[in-house]
Amino acid sequence: MNKMPSKAKIDMLRECYPKGMRVQLDRMYDDPYPIPPGTKGTVEGIDDYGHLMMKWDNGRTLSLVWDKDSFHKIGMENEPVAQRYPLLFGSAIDGNRRLHNIQEVAEFICKHGQYGDVRITTDDGVELLDTFGIYINKISDMEYREELLKVLVPMQHEVENAAFSEDEDMDETEEVGISM
Numbered sequence: 219m220n221k222m223p224s225k226a227k228i229d230m231l232r233e234c235y236p237k238g239m240r241v242q243l244d245r246m247y248d249d250p251y252p253i254p255p256g257t258k259g260t261v262e263g264i265d266d267y268g269h270l271m272m273k274w275d276n277g278r279t280l281s282l283v284w285d286k287d288s289f290h291k292i293g294m295e296n297e298p299v300a301q302r303y304p305l306l307f308g309s310a311i312d313g314n315r316r317l318h319n320i321q322e323v324a325e326f327i328c329k330h331g332q333y334g335d336v337r338i339t340t341d342d343g344v345e346l347l348d349t350f351g352i353y354i355n356k357i358s359d360m361e362y363r364e365e366l367l368k369v370l371v372p373m374q375h376e377v378e379n380a381a382f383s384e385d386e387d388m389d390e391t392e393e394v395g396i397s398m
Contacts, residue, residue: 223268231264236261240259240295241260241282242289245288246282248283248286253278253280257275259275260272290340290342303340307338309336309338320362323366324373327349328352346358346362353374
């Protein structure tokens, strides 16, 4: 049976995880029918045992046990997606950078993704996305993905067109070299 946490602990949990806070599950322990990892949900409240009463995006309502289950915050309900991650970190083989908005994330991907894969993490080290070159390989927040793609896709087209133009220039040079 769970030991009841102190009133101070309950108050702290209610402050850290207010109603409407969005979280993403990393792993649920000790449940015969756990919520799948990666599932997102909204905090409905904190009970007297410190459990986060959840409304999961998959329709389930299983609570999180704050000191056993592994999960992380992803923002507040109805918060604009673009403001969900005020600080991200971009890592690539040719440089690392702090990223403050979707525009900076897209620019980082297009600049550094030309030379290798890119990894973007939150300020607490949780991976948000990784790429295969300039293209998204995996991403943990599909709402953020939709907003990012609005900015990223036109930039990807510019990179592709620039590469295509360089290839054409090289082909013309090679043809001239062969005909001489």
